[in-house]
Amino acid sequence: MLATGRGFPSCGRRSDSGAGPGRRTGRAFATHVLPEVEVLLRVATTLTAQPADAEDLVQETLLRAYRSVDRFDGRHPRAWLLTIMRRAEINRHRRRRPNLLDDPDADLDRLSSTGSAGSAEEVVVGEAFDEVVDSALSGLPDKHRQVVQLVDIDGLTYAEAAHLLDVPEGTVMSRLHRARKRIRARLVAAGLAPKRGVM
């Protein structure tokens, strides 16, 4: 069995043979990490404002995953990767804005002024459904928009989103449901969805 130290090729290049990392590391990385690249990019796009930042964040996540894959038990690779990404993202923010705390919510609250496109008045009645949804989405508070993106666009389960954001699943659920109700309300305002009494 090939032991690759404690999982870290810690002093410069590990292999001078060009054979790459320990075979086990390589296999674990190829099995657990590489298939998740697309999901990671989707999630990173949700977490960051700029596409270039998203790509950087995924690279950083891949690097960190590579370095710790030896210690990963192979269960729930996506959850494991999302945790790594979350830490990388917090770290990135700290580097740029060191006053921020670990709490992604606080972070999101602070950012909630971004992308406030399309108030109800600005939504022109008769606009296509997708456009109204789009505009409603970007008009949501970041905390809510993010959960909608993670679940509806990035395809995470409630549990995975909760894991990533480090909040209880119930919080994900209530934010998500409230956010969608707001999107729905926009559609009603635009005459693209029926009014509803019960909800």
Add this chain to the structure above:
Amino acid sequence: MNCLQVARLLQSYLDGETDEVTARRVAAHLEDCRRCGLEASVYEEIRGALSRRGTPDAEAVARLRIFGEALLSDPPAADDGGDRGASPSAGA
């Protein structure tokens, strides 16, 4: 199950996040109740609209795959990822 109960569960149901028994009861109600059925289809359309915006940049995905694969053939000189490295502009 009445409309109010369904209204509370509808989104979780559509997300596949309810247990099987609940899901069956919601589904049965949606079959019978036009108003709730309509409500469900509005949420499904919203989800459809949202998922259409989510196609990630194929080139970026390809670049990242190459990056990932390159880690295997050419492992980085590790410094533990800057996880706890001092930030360049500490104290700013």
